[in-house]
Amino acid sequence: MVSWQTRTAKLLGRLTIRQALRRQLDIAEMRKRIKAMERFFPNLPPDVQVMTEPGLSHCDAEWLKPTAGHSDRVILHLPGGAFMTRFKRAERFLLARLCRATHARGRLVFYRLAPEEPWPAGLDDCIEAYQQLLSQGVEPKNIMLSGMSAGGCLALALLLKARDQDLPMPAGAMLMSPATDLTDDYDQGSRAANASRDAVLSLEHGDEIRRLYLAGRDELASHPYVSPVVGDFSGLPPLFFQVSSTEILLDDSQRCAERARDAGVSAEVEVWERLPHGWQALSFAPESGRAIGRLADFVRECCP
Amino acid sequence: MSQARKPDRRSPGKAYMNALRQDHASLSRVLRLIDALADRLSRSPESVKPVLLDALRYLFQYHHAFHHPREDRLFARIRARRPALEETLGRIDHEHVSGEQEIAALVGDLENANTRQLAGKPGARLAARIGEYVQHARIHMRDEEVVFYARAEAALNEADWTAIVDDDGPQDPLLDPDSIANQYPALAEHLGLAAGYLSETADQEATVADFHRQLIALTDVYGSLLHDGLDLTRANVKRLLAVRGPFGLLRTVGDISTDNLRFAGHCVSRPSRWAINTGCTLVLAWARPYLPRQASDNSFDRS
Secondary structure (H helix, E strand, O other), rough: OOOOOHHHHHHHHHHOOOHHHHHOHHHHHHHHHHHHHHOOOOOOOOEEEEEOOOOOOOOOEEEEEEEOOOOOOOOEEEEOOOOOOOHHHHHHHHHHHHHHHHHOOEEEEOOOOOOOOOOHHHHHHHHHHHHHHHOOOOOOOHHHEEEEHHHHHHHHHHHHHHHHHHOOOEEEEEEEEOOOOOOOOOOHHHHHOOOOOOOOOOOOOOOHHHHHHHOOHHHHHHOOOOOHHHOOOOOOEEEEEEEEOOOOOOHHHHHHHHHHOOOOOOOOEEOOOOOOOHHOOOOOHHHHHHHHHHHHHHHHHHHO | OOOOOOOOOOHHHHHHHHHHHHHHHHHHHHHHHHHHHHHOOOOOOOHHHHHHHHHHHHHHHHHHHHHHHHHHHHHHHHHOHHHHHHHHHHHHHHHHHHHHHHHHHHHHHHHHHHHHHOOOOOOOOHHHHHHHHHHHHHHHHHHHHHHHHHHHHHHHOHHHHHHHHOOOOOOOOHHHHHHHHHHOOHHHHHOOOOOEEEEOOHHHHHHOOOOHHHHHHHHHHHHHHHHHHHHHHHHHHHHHHHHHHHHHOOOOOOOOHHHHHHHHHHHHHHHHHHHHHHHHHHHHHHHHHHHHHHHHHHHHHOO
């Protein structure tokens, strides 16, 4: 049974974000509205502190540390936002809660956004963040990768690229409703079946988002670093997907997990019932706490 | 996959702590499963009960019987070296005892409950208790890791570790596929599943009631109207603020009226027949239980 808090959030998401995505795509206006909406998200919990140094070459990044002390684990989190915008506060709070639950440090990467900085700028920033962790002496077995929505896509692309560059793999990856397929098969599977049921996302401007992200080079959409679902998953660490049954991105997770398992990689998909996209970040909803509890369990499994 | 618990004699402390951390990893895997299964207990008790029972038994027979005593030995040594941690250690000890009692009670209650009971309120209550246990276990693990695991290696010396390690117990059955399949077959089978549906099945999910579908479509239509209205209002206010002089005002009011009528004609004063019919159907569907029974009987007779 979906809680009343989440039902309310679904209704608000349908009336705001989904409507904005269905109407004319105006990135500046969308960023402005998201900034205004962010005022309703809580600030950091008092027992987690934020440090902005050291940053990355081309973008900002933050360290989140539980004040009660931390283990050797580090969660490298890549926020979502259709590659063009982001819910900065909500993602920071989500990572803070994950860090608290797992007794880990968090690294939040505000990778460069399209259309100003199209692909591969954002992915390069994520790779740099990962390499920076390694150069700081963090052992790969203590690094957990996490990503929400577009950040999930970048997390998978990071894994594929890191493997191709012979970098050591992190201990595991947590992927929250990742968008893993940017090819133009928008009229199939969950993208069609859940087109009206998804309370947040709408693909009416999917082509335009892809065009802006790839700076018009649509042929890149079938590149594994853009659409990880077409990639070769062999050699990747354990993957854990959380997705909702009513999301248009449901198949993105399931297809990736299938491909991963075919390649001999441990991959698990948790399909939650009728929740909105990105519910893990809704700190006021009980389902969010439970999802974070399970993500924390997965972190302990991969980073004992 | 099988990883025997053989402490490294060159660094017994490190090996022992690694083993404890590995226990927490296995425990987390099973807690995640229990949490998901507890959700489904009252909806599909036949399929969930055996797996849940196996998972709870695993916690009782391994974690409470062997992992906690291992920790207790470690904590006893830490207590001797760090008296300041006495109070926290006392709390952790108490949680070990109360956790064991609670899990024994949960196993007993689940064993004794029949399918009918599990499908009703007793099942929901049991699921809630299991959920609480999972939450406590997670917090308990985190506290242990924060307070003791992080300090143990610095606090204890070689002699302490030798004493603790010499007294070590059996290996976690979850690390050995054969062992887990023999001891907990339902759990082993479930851990091998690829997808964890927290709802019943994907197919059931796909068949949403028509009522919901229509409600969603209406919300989209009126959500879109709301945004159109807001955009128009914003534009009107901007125009009015830019007015200079009475003629400008007249012209602006004229423009605004034309735009608003067009907007209204398009969306509000003449909404589509579909929106009206769907709205009426939804109101009737919602009100049907409250309508006088006779009225609905009569209409049935007439038909």
